[in-house]
Amino acid sequence: MDPKFLQPYNPKEAEPSIYTRWEESGYFNPDNLPPLNGAEGQKERTEAFSMVLPPPNVTGILHMGSALMLVIEDILVRHARMQGKRALWIPGTDSAAIATQAKVEGELYKKEKKTRHDLGREELLSRIDTFVKESEKTIVEQMKHVGASLDFSRYAYTMDDRRYHAVMEAFVRMYNAGLIYRGSRIVNWDPKLQTTVSDDEMDYVEESVPFYYFKYGPFVIGTVRPETKFGDKYVVMHPDDARYKEWKHGQTIDLEWINGPITATIIKDDAADMEMGSGVMTITPAHSQVDFEIAKRHNLDIEQVIDDRGILLSIAGELAGQHIKKARPLIIEKLKAKGLIEKIDEKYIHNIATNSRGGGIIEPQIKKQWFVGVNTEFEKNGKKTTLKKMMQEAVESNAVEITPERYEKTYFNWVNNLRDWCISRQIWFGHRIPVWYRNSGQQSVDSEQATPGRIRRDHATETDAEEMCVSIEKPEGEGWEQDPDTLDTWFSSGLWTFSTLGWPDETKDLKTFHPTSILETGYDIIFFWVARMILMSGFLLDEVPFKKVYLHGLVRDGQGRKISKSLGNNIDPLDMAEKYGMDAVRVSLIAGMAPGTDSKISEEKIRGYKNFANKIWNISRFVLENGGGTTTDAPYTETDEALAREADVLAKHVSEHIEKFRIDIAFDLLYHFIWHRFADEILEESKPILKGEDARSKSSRQRLLYYILTLFLKLLHPFMPFVTEEIWTYLPKKETELLLVAPWPEARG
């Protein structure tokens, strides 16, 4: 007996060398996996199993949430590998364009008091590159620490050359199919980061602000944003509102407003809510989504009031040039002086839209942006369809199955209401849009055909070039300039299942591993990511990106509270692994976690599972000390035959639950069988038999104990890979040198 085995299990000492042995075997790469040893001799692995790791942001460090994801996926892939499949799990990291640039810019300002404009595009990108490389190293180390059996030879980064190529190709193909267009739309503009933000990337922060009621001619209008009101010259009310039935649509009235007398036009539109305030509102189409739509419906003028940096434009008269924040009280003063304030409600609860990627308060602006048309018809296999329809059909037809099922409803709810997807971002770090413009020098003031009415801007920052060319390479000839914008990070993420496999080249990997078997991810990115992958794969490859989606929840503390800095309840997975071993951390995360529900973790829970790791260590020692593995062909007694079948039944149930994604139940069954059935009962009952005189009973029991030991080591390996692999090295008789590739127990019984 190895003296190490006589000590309690020491995960800290064992874990690093075990991971090294796995890596050196090369088995994380399915191309290196050994053939299977079956009853009929050696057999090639035919069935493929593939999965991509949802690439963590390069800005991130490992937290319990990412650890949970790694653990669930590692369990699935280890199980598939042991089942004899060609199991592939692809690692990668995501550039997280806005977040990363914001982080680097933040540090730049903190350390050097410089902005990105002081550095210039190239220098900033090189700084980001340095940051990313450093961060990447840490992330990969952490993944290995968790025990993730990822194939690092296929490591992908959203900004590397292969992925760049895929993104460009995708853009050009979609443009040529008429699915990508440029247009002036109202977008969520972040004045702080100077970029567009997608609908899904906004956070709403509740704030108590004054709500102002102004006299607007004969009407009373309400607002929390007086600074937008300068240009308001349309007054909107519901067509059915009896209070205002004497007013006719299109009728004009003269009234006194902020900067003097104006003429306002009455507009009747359903968008006005009769229940709300006075039922009358004025609109600011250039800075509000809803107002913009009303303006479009009635072909109204649209005038910009606030510029990209939050500064009032000339329409504000004497307040022009002021920042909106400073201007607000001044406007109130002016209106007060004119007697136009009806009343002020000081404690109005208002939701302020902010950029969730570390930016500022969103100011809707009209911008020329690139969009993916989700309702644009195109032909696929001789059939007319739209991207939206494709996304609906993929799930409706069960080509993609979502677990837990209730999230299908959430998915449809989102897809059905999907608007065109704005994919351009005004940041420097990202995939630059492959569009080129050439001008003969004449600058035209922006006038947009697609938008009815007149759009007037004081600062024409965008120009319409005479020539435009969409191509990956710079076109021939002089004077071409590339669009300065970059693509939404989810545009490239949408390609992930196949860009990681070599698309657009027709690689062997792509043929073997796509569509991927499972996409496992958090329920919080079902819209951002899951839906967009279905869109991209559907259009570009004419197939689904994955057959199954499995959604997991958030990690919470022992009392079910969210992990937050203010609560100080953050538990660092690596600290915990240092104290209790990674196996204990792994199973703490998945034990008691039903699909789609949140997982609870606490130090006590982790400690409990450390004891479990030690328990199996001791069970193994007991079995080996008592002659386990010496008599594997002794005939079973009747009792032992029954006990062996009982263990087989357990194996069958464990397998079934893993297949159904109930890894929590699978683990629970194992835990109870090993500790309370095998250790507490079977081993205790074995003591007299092993010490007794009956040679037949003894050899039968030795065979049985060894049989159950190897069986549960295999079953437990996906969950607790380190301790099981370590014990495996001490076994005298085994089918494979590494437990990593040992054959999964076949369902019997």
Added chain:
RNA sequence: GCGCGGUUAGCUCAGUUGGUAGAGCAUCUCAUUUACACUGAGAGGGUCGUAGGUUCGAGCCCUACACCGCGCACCA
């Protein structure tokens, strides 16, 4: 406003076609050089959110309500 979850032991949660309420932790009692104290045996503790309904029988199915959480929309 629309939608989705949840409400079961002190705490955190299981409970798969309806058939006598379960686990872990915590608490209490007992055992004690044992493969393992990182242990074992046992005990206490629940009107399953509320009110109705279906059923021979409901934690589970139906209806309404309450509270908690989440998502989407709105926010003049």
